[in-house]
Amino acid sequence: MASRPPYGTVSRRGLLLTAGASAFGLALAGTGAAGTPAYADTAADADPYATVRAQWAALVSGGAIDPADAVYTAALAALDSQAATVAAALDTTAARTRLFTDLPLGADSANVTASLTRLQTLALAYATPGTARSGDAALRQQVLDGMDFVVAQAYTTDLPRYGYGNWWDWQIGAPQALQDTANLLYPALGDARIAAYCAAIDHFVPDPTVIVQASGTSVSTGANRLDLCRVLIIRGALGADASKITTGVAAISPTLPFVTTGDGLYADGSFLQHTYIAYTGTYGAIWLGDVAKLMSALAGTSWQISDPQVDNVFFAATDAFAPVVYNGLMLDAVRGRAVSRATESGAADGLSLARTLATLAPAADPQLRARLNSTVKGWLQRTPTPLTSGSVASIALLDGILGDSSVPAAAEPVGHRLFPAMDRAVHRRKGWAASISMASDRIGHYETGGNENLRGWHTGSGMTQLHLDSDNTQYDDGFWPTVDPYRLPGTTASLLPLADGQGGAYAEPRPTTAWVGGATDGEYAAIGQDLQGPFSTLTGKKSWFCLDDAVVCLDAGITCADGTEVDTVVDNRNLHAGGTNALTVDGAHQPGTQGTRTYTGARWAAVEGVAGYVFPERATLTAVREPRTGSWHDINTGQSATPLTRDYLTLYVDHGVDPVDAHCSYVVLPGARAAQTAARAADRDRQQILANCRDQQGIHVPSLGLTAVNFFAAGTVGPITASAPACVLIREHRDGTATVCVADPARQATALTVTWHRPVRRVTARPDSLTGATTGRTLRLVFGDLTGLVGATQQTTVRLG
Structure with a gap:
C-alpha cells in the first residue's frame, strides 16, 4: 500500500459502530419525534434488514423531522412544488406506453432513469412529514403503479444487461432510484412486488465489480464501483438477501487502499476517475458519500464495514476533499464536466460534501469528529447558499451542527x-x-x-x-x-x-x-x-x-x-x-x-x-x-x-x-x-526574477528568505544548481535554519544533485530519498532514484553556517 503524506494525517479510527452512534440511529419509528415518516418500520429493532432499510431511508429522506420547525419551511414547499409538477406530467391513460408524457420509453436510457427518479420525488413527498401529500394513500398507489409499469415495460429482464444507450442508467441511475423509492414505500410493497423489483435489479447488476456495455465488460473502479456496491447492498436489504449485502460490502474493500495508477484515491490526496481526470469534486465525492452512507446504513448490523483500510476514508475527508472546498464551494478545478451543469453548482457540490462529512463524523474518534463537524459548520456559515434552500434530508442532518453552540466554526485554513x-x-x-x-x-x-x-x-x-x-x-x-x-x-x-x-x-x-x-x-x-x-x-x-x-x-x-x-x-x-x-x-x-x-x-x-x-x-x-x-x-x-x-x-x-x-x-x-x-x-525586492526562459524559471524574495526555481533543464539559477530537471524551493528561517524542498515533477530523475551555494553547518533532518549530503561553504544534496516518488516533495532541514 502506498505510504501516506505527512500533511494533516489522522490516526487509526475506531470503526466498529453501534446503531446509536450512526448518523440517524433508529429514531425512525417516531419515538420522541415530532414527525413520523410514512415508511417507519417497527420491525427495525429485531430485523437487521429492516435496520438497514430504516437507516437508509433516513439518509434519503431526512427521517423523523419536526415539520413545524421553520428551518424546513422552504424545503417542504419546494418538495411540494416538485411533486406537483411531477404528478401533473404522469400519463394515467389505460393504454399508456410511457409513465410521463414528456419521457418516451424504449430508445433513450436516460428517460428510464428520469422516470424512476421522478417517482422517487413523489415517494419523498408521501414519506416526509409536513408535505401536502404526506401519507397520501392515493399518491402512494400512483407511485406503486408507476414502479410496476417501469419494471414491466422498460426496466425489464427481457433486455440485454446493457439495455440501450448509456450503461450507467441501467446499472446505477435506474436501480438506485427504483430501490430508494421502493424502500420509502416498503410497508406497502408486498412479496410479489419486492420479488419483481429485485429480479429487475439482479438482471442488470448481478455483480458490482463488473460494468457491462455493448462493447463488452470492464472492471468497475472508483466511484462507479461504490455506486454498484450501493445498489447491491440496498437491494439485499429490500429483498432480505444476506448474500447480496455481503457481496456488496466485500466489493467495497478494493476501493479503500491508495492507488498508484488509474481511478481512485491517491496517497497525496488526489482522486482520479476515467483514468486521466481530476475528479475529487464529483466522482470522488460520490465515492466518499457512498462509503459514508453505507457505513451509516449498515451500522449496528453484522455487515458493518470493518475493513481496517476504511481509515483511508477519514484521511480522504480531511486531506483530499476538505482542501478543495473554499467557503463551502467545491472548486471547479476538480469538478470536471459538472462545471457545465446549471443544476450542479460549486455551492451545491460543496453542500453535498458537507453532508457527507457530517454523515462520517459519528463513525470517527472524538477528536476527528469534532474537526469534521467544525469544518462543516464553517462551510455552512460562509457558503452563499443558505441551508434552508437545501433538501429536507440535508437540513435534517446539518441544522443540528449549525445550531450547536458547542461546535466552533472552523475558519478557512492557510x-x-x-x-x-x-x-x-x-x-x-x-x-x-x-x-x-x-x-x-x-x-x-x-x-x-x-x-x-x-x-x-x-x-x-x-x-x-x-x-x-x-x-x-x-x-x-x-x-x-x-x-x-x-x-x-x-x-x-x-x-x-x-x-x-x-x-x-x-x-x-x-x-x-x-x-x-x-x-x-x-x-x-x-x-x-x-x-x-x-x-x-x-x-x-x-x-x-x-x-x-x-x-x-x-x-x-x-x-x-x-x-x-x-x-x-x-x-x-x-x-x-x-x-x-x-x-x-x-x-x-x-x-x-x-x-x-x-x-x-x-x-x-x-x-x-x-x-x-x-x-x-x-x-x-x-x-x-x-x-x-x-x-x-x-x-x-x-x-x-x-x-x-x-x-x-x-x-x-x-x-x-x-x-x-x-x-x-x-x-x-x-x-x-x-x-x-x-x-x-x-518594491523591487519583493519580486526579483532570477530566470524566465525556456529552461529555467525562478524568483528570489528576500523578505521571505525564499528562493525557488523550476529547472525544466539542468543548470544554475542564482545560488542553486540542479544536475537534472527538478523543482527546488528553499526558505531561510530567522532561527538560523533553512528548509530545502526538492521534487521531480517529471518523475524521470534516476539521480539528482542539488547544490545551494550558501554556507551550511549540518543537515538536521533528511528524507529517505537523500543518499548523500555535503556541508560547508556550500550544501550539496545527492538524491537517488526519484522516479517512484510520484512527484512528491522531498524536504531537508539544515543549520546555516
Whole structure:
C-alpha cells in the first residue's frame, strides 16, 4: 500500500459502530419525534434488514423531522412544488406506453432513469412529514403503479444487461432510484412486488465489480464501483438477501487502499476517475458519500464495514476533499464536466460534501469528529447558499451542527496543498485562495462526454481561478456559459478555433509532456508546467510561485505555429450582471465603458474589489470590458437554452500570431487596492526574477528568505544548481535554519544533485530519498532514484553556517 503524506494525517479510527452512534440511529419509528415518516418500520429493532432499510431511508429522506420547525419551511414547499409538477406530467391513460408524457420509453436510457427518479420525488413527498401529500394513500398507489409499469415495460429482464444507450442508467441511475423509492414505500410493497423489483435489479447488476456495455465488460473502479456496491447492498436489504449485502460490502474493500495508477484515491490526496481526470469534486465525492452512507446504513448490523483500510476514508475527508472546498464551494478545478451543469453548482457540490462529512463524523474518534463537524459548520456559515434552500434530508442532518453552540466554526485554513497525482494545486491565504489546473502525459486537458463540457478545452492550460471572500459567487454565477473559453483565467492558449467537444466523447486529450508539478513546504510553493496546447502546436513553460500575499506567474518559451494569436490571460473576471469595477493602470483611472484598450509598457494594474497585478518586466497589457451572452445549452446540450448575460473585465498579454520564444511575467495580489499595487510595483525586492526562459524559471524574495526555481533543464539559477530537471524551493528561517524542498515533477530523475551555494553547518533532518549530503561553504544534496516518488516533495532541514 502506498505510504501516506505527512500533511494533516489522522490516526487509526475506531470503526466498529453501534446503531446509536450512526448518523440517524433508529429514531425512525417516531419515538420522541415530532414527525413520523410514512415508511417507519417497527420491525427495525429485531430485523437487521429492516435496520438497514430504516437507516437508509433516513439518509434519503431526512427521517423523523419536526415539520413545524421553520428551518424546513422552504424545503417542504419546494418538495411540494416538485411533486406537483411531477404528478401533473404522469400519463394515467389505460393504454399508456410511457409513465410521463414528456419521457418516451424504449430508445433513450436516460428517460428510464428520469422516470424512476421522478417517482422517487413523489415517494419523498408521501414519506416526509409536513408535505401536502404526506401519507397520501392515493399518491402512494400512483407511485406503486408507476414502479410496476417501469419494471414491466422498460426496466425489464427481457433486455440485454446493457439495455440501450448509456450503461450507467441501467446499472446505477435506474436501480438506485427504483430501490430508494421502493424502500420509502416498503410497508406497502408486498412479496410479489419486492420479488419483481429485485429480479429487475439482479438482471442488470448481478455483480458490482463488473460494468457491462455493448462493447463488452470492464472492471468497475472508483466511484462507479461504490455506486454498484450501493445498489447491491440496498437491494439485499429490500429483498432480505444476506448474500447480496455481503457481496456488496466485500466489493467495497478494493476501493479503500491508495492507488498508484488509474481511478481512485491517491496517497497525496488526489482522486482520479476515467483514468486521466481530476475528479475529487464529483466522482470522488460520490465515492466518499457512498462509503459514508453505507457505513451509516449498515451500522449496528453484522455487515458493518470493518475493513481496517476504511481509515483511508477519514484521511480522504480531511486531506483530499476538505482542501478543495473554499467557503463551502467545491472548486471547479476538480469538478470536471459538472462545471457545465446549471443544476450542479460549486455551492451545491460543496453542500453535498458537507453532508457527507457530517454523515462520517459519528463513525470517527472524538477528536476527528469534532474537526469534521467544525469544518462543516464553517462551510455552512460562509457558503452563499443558505441551508434552508437545501433538501429536507440535508437540513435534517446539518441544522443540528449549525445550531450547536458547542461546535466552533472552523475558519478557512492557510497554507498550500499540491496534488501531484492530478496536476492540481490550491494556495490559501486569509481572504483568498487560488486554484491551479494543469495537464500532462498523466492528466487530460479536459473531459467532455454526454454532450457536456463542450468548451472546456483549455482547462488544463494553467487555468488559475482566484477565489475571494468578497466575491464567493464568481464561478457559480453563470461563469462557464458566458466566459470566453479561449481566455480562461491564468491560461496561455492559442486562439485556434476548436469544435465543441473536440476530441470525442469522454476524450482526455493529453499532452506528451511530463514536467508538471512542483514543490511545497506546506505554506509556500513553486509549481511549473511544460505546456502543450490542446489540439495545437503551442508549447511553452509556465510557473507559479505561491507566496504570503501573492502569486508570481512566469511564462517563457511560448512558441506556436497555428497561424493565430496566442494570449496569456492575467485574469478574466466575471463582474456579474451590470458590474462596473474600476480599472486603474499605472495610476490612471481607466474608462468604465465597454471596449478594448491596450497599455504599452504597463507596470501595474488594479481592478477594484478584485486584485492588483504587477508586471516586473513591464508588459503590453490588453484590457477588454464587455458583456458576454451565452446559455448553459451552449456548453451542455441537456441544459437550458435561456440566454444569460454577464459583464467581464479581461486582462491579457497578446504574444502575437505565431510567437517564437515569447515571455511575460506578472504578480497577482488578491484583494489589493490601487495604492497597495503601486507600492508593490515600486518594491523591487519583493519580486526579483532570477530566470524566465525556456529552461529555467525562478524568483528570489528576500523578505521571505525564499528562493525557488523550476529547472525544466539542468543548470544554475542564482545560488542553486540542479544536475537534472527538478523543482527546488528553499526558505531561510530567522532561527538560523533553512528548509530545502526538492521534487521531480517529471518523475524521470534516476539521480539528482542539488547544490545551494550558501554556507551550511549540518543537515538536521533528511528524507529517505537523500543518499548523500555535503556541508560547508556550500550544501550539496545527492538524491537517488526519484522516479517512484510520484512527484512528491522531498524536504531537508539544515543549520546555516
